Amino acid sequence: MTKVVIISKKQIRNWAIITFMAVGAIGVAWYWGHSGGGSDYSETSRPSSKVNEANKAVSGNMNGTVKQASLSVSEQGQGRTINIVTGEFKTTGADGKPIEAYRWDPGTIHVKQGELINLSIFGVNGTNHPFIIDGLSIKGEVKKGKETVVSFKADKPGTYRIICLTHPDIAHNGPMVGYIVVDA
Numbered sequence: 378m379t380k381v382v383i384i385s386k387k388q389i390r391n392w393a394i395i396t397f398m399a400v401g402a403i404g405v406a407w408y409w410g411h412s413g414g415g416s417d418y419s420e421t422s423r424p425s426s427k428v429n430e431a432n433k434a435v436s437g438n439m440n441g442t443v444k445q446a447s448l449s450v451s452e453q454g455q456g457r458t459i460n461i462v463t464g465e466f467k468t469t470g471a472d473g474k475p476i477e478a479y480r481w482d483p484g485t486i487h488v489k490q491g492e493l494i495n496l497s498i499f500g501v502n503g504t505n506h507p508f509i510i511d512g513l514s515i516k517g518e519v520k521k522g523k524e525t526v527v528s529f530k531a532d533k534p535g536t537y538r539i540i541c542l543t544h545p546d547i548a549h550n551g552p553m554v555g556y557i558v559v560d561a
Contacts, residue, residue: 391468456493456528459486461539461555463519465502479503479544481555488531490561498525503543510557511538534561 464482469475479502488494500506500521507518510527512535519525537557544551 387469394468456495457488458495458497459488461486461496461498462501463498463503463506463521463553477550479506479541479550479553481539481541481553483555485556485558487558487560490531490534490559492531493528494531494557495526495528496557498527499523500525506541506543506553508539508541511540513537513557531557531559534559 462482464480466478466480467475481498498517498519500519500523503521505518505520507516509516510529513529515527515529517525517527535558537559539555539557541551541553543549544553546552
């Protein structure tokens, strides 16, 4: 018995848009990682406005409260830098209503226990994304066209969620949740 599948032009267009956006997000992440945004990227080679933004980091203390921390350029340069971008998928549902979903890209990163991490997040899509990192007492905000850097030491093994407070679930164009996996 032969099955016949009919695909409308609208379905093809929607899948083409989603595929184009996914390839674009991967391309941006690859380009950013290979054009000086990787771990061998010297803090002193950044434009001064980027250094000033990077010096604002958020860190937690032992009782779980969050405080602003200011790291010097030499302190910021230690450790490994991991680059993340914000992404968006957009399409139209069968009812004609727009559907949007935001995400962190890459969605999962692995780090070693005891490693100092500089998490550099660049805002590509969405006006702003206030976020928390569950279990690490870190919070921050990523704005479109800007870089936000948060630094932390991965002391305990486990999986920690990066949660956008604007897009925490499907009702708010999410869930925009990423994962930091700390391996022992």
